[in-house]
Amino acid sequence: MAQHDTLPSPRDISALLGRLDPAYAPTPLRSLPELAKKLGIAALWVKDEGARSLGSFKSLGGTYAGLRALARHVGVAPEVLLDAATRPQELPALLCASDGNHGLAVAAAARAAGAPCTVYLHSSVPQARAARITAMGAAILWVQGTYDDAVDAAVLAAEQGDGLLVADTSLNSNDPVVGDVMAGYGVIASEIRDQATAPFPTHLYVQAGVGGLAAAMVAGLDGFLAAPAAMAVVEPAAAASVGAALAAGKVLRLPGALHSVAEMLSCGEASGPALALLQPRAPRAVAVPEERLVEAPRLLKEFGGPASTPSGATGFSGLLQDIADGRHPGAEARVVLVISERALA
Secondary structure (H helix, E strand, O other), X not given: OOHHHOOOOHHHHHHHHHOOOHHHOOOOEEEOHHHHHHHOOOEEEEEEHHXXXXXXXXXXXXXXXXXXHHHXXXXXXXXHHHOOOOOOOOOOOEEEEEOOHHHHHHHHHHHHHOXXXXXXXXXXXXXXXXXXXXXXXXXXXXXXXXXXXXXXXXXXXXXXXXXXXXXXXXXXXXXXXXXXXXXXXXXXXXXXXXHOOOOOOOEXXXXXXXXXXXXXXXXXXXXXXXXXXXXEEEEEHHHOXXXXXXXXXXXXXXXXXXXOXXXXXXXXXXXHHHHHHHXXXXXXXXXXXXXXXXXXXXXXXXXXXXXXXXOOXXXXXXXXXXXXXXXXXXXXXXXXXXXXXXXXX
């Protein structure tokens, strides 16, 4: 196996992405003692991914996977693509579907490598998110319907030879590109391991759209959390595709419009590679109503946390929902969250 196809470590991924932007440096793990006191728990830490390049965790996965896909296609190491003097002059287009952030991250990979990029967006994606993608140099194709319809359109385009698909979801549990996306997200868990000090977190609440971030966090913190080492995957009740897949033991496509104020998580079909990582670790699935999704970023900001969106704070909404449902994690609980994106201006 060639050097560039070996399994990367989080440090390898960070080193590669750091060549693109210093904002790929480790993001802060912030303690919020006043909010922990209000919630009746011992400690609350938030990993602030809004401080990451492009303003979200997606920059770790989409950009890294895009560079790897191009490198794999032309048979070079990803680092070669970052030097205009050494990279191939003609590269295939990168293709992806997105709710906004993944497309921006893939567009950043294409721009860094000098490749074209087309992002398939469904009709509910806000224009502000689309504008960020076009500003990165990518073309946008609009798809009527849901995120899952955009995924289908991108897959079809790749099958027809329009470019390389850089998906963050797949039915194939061994999809190498989706594996690269989740490896990028694994940098977050690796950083938490480096940043946390004893006594270590006891609980993880992590949001899920197709499940890639949740899988990377659950796998990456497996064996690190202190007892009871409780892990919960949190989704909008209107689009709880990962919970449905965990319950059924297979990927299902949920019907309906899947509309949620947590617009980045409005996904009707879980990722096969994500499910493969989640199933053996059996995290608990938490579905939260819209009002809880709205409450979470407001409360987070009120108590000194990072400004985020309902999508970015959905993991926190799961903790709030557990408390409201009488499933309080306990006065000795030490909870860690990922705040996955910053608030849009």
